[in-house]
Amino acid sequence: MNEIIEAFFQAVELIVTLDPAVMEIAARSLIISLSATIIATAIAIPLGFLIYVHEFTGKKMLINLIQTLYALPTVIVGLFVFVFISRAGPLGFLGLLFTPTAMVIAQTVLILPIMTGLTISALSGVDPTIRDTIRSLGANTRQYLALLVREARFAILAAVVVGFSRAIAEVGAAIMIGGNTKTSAFWTSTRVLTTAISLETSMGNIEFSMALGIILLAIALVVNLVLMTVQQR
Amino acid sequence: MSIYGRTNPPVMDKRSTFLVAAVLVAALLVCGCTQTGTTTAEPPQTLRIATTTSLYDTGLLDSLVPGFEKEHNAVVQIVSAGTGKAIEYGQRGDVDILMVHDRAREDVFLADGYGLNRRVIAYNYFVIVGPESDPAGIAGMQPEEAFQTIYALGTNGTDGVAFISRGDNSGTHSKEKAIWKSAGYNYTEDIQNSGAWYIEAGKGMGDTLVMTNEKQAYTLSDIGTFLAYKGDLDLVALVDSGAILLNVYSVMEINPAMHAGVNTSIAQDWINYMVSDDVQQQIEVFGVAEYGQPLFFCASGKAETIGVPAGECATPLA
Numbered sequence: 434m435n436e437i438i439e440a441f442f443q444a445v446e447l448i449v450t451l452d453p454a455v456m457e458i459a460a461r462s463l464i465i466s467l468s469a470t471i472i473a474t475a476i477a478i479p480l481g482f483l484i485y486v487h488e489f490t491g492k493k494m495l496i497n498l499i500q501t502l503y504a505l506p507t508v509i510v511g512l513f514v515f516v517f518i519s520r521a522g523p524l525g526f527l528g529l530l531f532t533p534t535a536m537v538i539a540q541t542v543l544i545l546p547i548m549t550g551l552t553i554s555a556l557s558g559v560d561p562t563i564r565d566t567i568r569s570l571g572a573n574t575r576q577y578l579a580l581l582v583r584e585a586r587f588a589i590l591a592a593v594v595v596g597f598s599r600a601i602a603e604v605g606a607a608i609m610i611g612g613n614t615k616t617s618a619f620w621t622s623t624r625v626l627t628t629a630i631s632l633e634t635s636m637g638n639i640e641f642s643m644a645l646g647i648i649l650l651a652i653a654l655v656v657n658l659v660l661m662t663v664q665q666r
Numbered sequence: 667m668s669i670y671g672r673t674n675p676p677v678m679d680k681r682s683t684f685l686v687a688a689v690l691v692a693a694l695l696v697c698g699c700t701q702t703g704t705t706t707a708e709p710p711q712t713l714r715i716a717t718t719t720s721l722y723d724t725g726l727l728d729s730l731v732p733g734f735e736k737e738h739n740a741v742v743q744i745v746s747a748g749t750g751k752a753i754e755y756g757q758r759g760d761v762d763i764l765m766v767h768d769r770a771r772e773d774v775f776l777a778d779g780y781g782l783n784r785r786v787i788a789y790n791y792f793v794i795v796g797p798e799s800d801p802a803g804i805a806g807m808q809p810e811e812a813f814q815t816i817y818a819l820g821t822n823g824t825d826g827v828a829f830i831s832r833g834d835n836s837g838t839h840s841k842e843k844a845i846w847k848s849a850g851y852n853y854t855e856d857i858q859n860s861g862a863w864y865i866e867a868g869k870g871m872g873d874t875l876v877m878t879n880e881k882q883a884y885t886l887s888d889i890g891t892f893l894a895y896k897g898d899l900d901l902v903a904l905v906d907s908g909a910i911l912l913n914v915y916s917v918m919e920i921n922p923a924m925h926a927g928v929n930t931s932i933a934q935d936w937i938n939y940m941v942s943d944d945v946q947q948q949i950e951v952f953g954v955a956e957y958g959q960p961l962f963f964c965a966s967g968k969a970e971t972i973g974v975p976a977g978e979c980a981t982p983l984a
Binding site for chain 1: 744926
């Protein structure tokens with residue numbers, strides 16, 4: 434028990450003193466997962482919107498499929514992206530494997546389904562009476578859609594937050610695509626919070642792992658606080 | 667105010683928050699790029715190495731990288747994986763250099779044309795480690811005899827006798843299979859799935875040692891990783907002599923003819939760096955101060971001990 438408490442205090446010290454190794458990994462994690470979230474947002478929200486407003490055969494099936502992909506295992510995304518970007522694969526000429534860019538791609542793929550699906554749910558969740566009111570007051574299609582998004586904005590924002598959380602917390606794809614490498618240059622390294630925790634724990638550096646774990650939790654906490662504040666406004 | 671009750675401020679707010687976030691990320695990206703751009707006149711080349719875990723987990727590669735980066739204006743990126751996985755990366759052309767320890771599979775790799783210019787850079791020995799109490803009583807045995815004893819006691823359910831295998835197609839796993847074979851067993855038929863005593867970890871050497879320690883079982887380890895982890899483990903080396911325990915580390919470049927994206931010039935620089943007198947000397951003394959004995963022996967001039975052609979032993983590329 435003493436060991437755990439000691440490790441915890443050393444972890445806090447690593448954070449408070451802004452240990453460069455810890456900060457570098459945290460910064461890389463944030464940048465990669467934020468980038469993935471931004472890209473996925475730009476795709477998922479319009480896509481969810483399109484699916485929601487259009488009636489077509491197989492729509493239910495498609496939504497079912499998207500919802501099934503919420504549980505998309507991270508290692509499968511890793512495998513899928515790996516076979517595409519590895520040098521022997523179709524996109525191999527880009528030389529993307531073991532780069533942060535590739536990790537952004539993998540995380541984007543990973544969170545697209547859940548963000549698209551939650552966007553559809555968010556729009557479907559708008560009170561039907563509000564929908565009818567908008568229509569009956571003579572709104573044209575564009576105005577109708579703009580108001581719909583406005584009504585659903587908090588639920589859509591929640592979709593973005595869920596996407597980000599899944600991206601920053603995943604380890605399977607990050608280790609397969611990034612390779613958990615550490616180099617002397619920030620942008621050629623691919624070590625992020627989750628992969629570093631896994632490695633450092635196996636190497637017996639419990640304090641270091643714990644510091645990274647605390648940061649990971651803190652990021653999740655901050656994100657949720659921001660979401661809550663926005664929703665209460 | 668329109669009939670739709672449109673209230674712009676919150677929307678604007680959200681938009682501006684998003685914008686601020688986007689700008690921040692962009693600024694960070696730009697900062698990062700210019701920073702790396704201004705440190706040197708020419709952008710550094712990246713050298714990608716797939717290595718067996720032992721060379722990385724012990725800290726040896728990390729200690730050798732800075733010298734190379736300075737000398738050649740390069741950034742060295744190391745992917746630490748078992749030999750099996752490292753070879754896979756090599757075949758796919760995802761790295762420029764392989765550093766592995768499995769002669770038989772290296773020979774196939776070279777014969778298939780994937781690799782070039784193999785050089786032996788270091789060697790050490792495998793050890794069979796286990797709990798100090800040694801419930802199977804293998805201390806001091808020959809490796810084959812020790813494996814036979816562990817097998818006999820493991821399969822008859824003797825308390826406390828278990829063997830943890832890397833189980834990950836690594837070089838160490840290959841060596842373990844070779845010892846089972848030499849001891850008279852068929853690995854897939856006799857050993858795998860022969861009972862709860864034989865556990866396949868599917869992990870790197872460090873993880874496997876930690877697991878062996880938790881279970882107070884036996885395992886095969888390279889001496890380097892074992893010494894590096896020994897301080898945190900209640901395990902001792904019980905069997906450490908026998909010709910079969912020799913462990914030879916090689917470096918080779920990936921054949922650029924197979925994959926156009928491979929950086930062959932920096933790869934050859936790395937091979938020559940590894941076989942240079944200076945680095946060979948650093949390998950020989952690495953860890954001595956901390957562990958009281960070397961983790962690796964340099965290959966230079968030891969072709970006979972290692973049993974490889976003299977030209978392969980730490981000879982610079984022509």
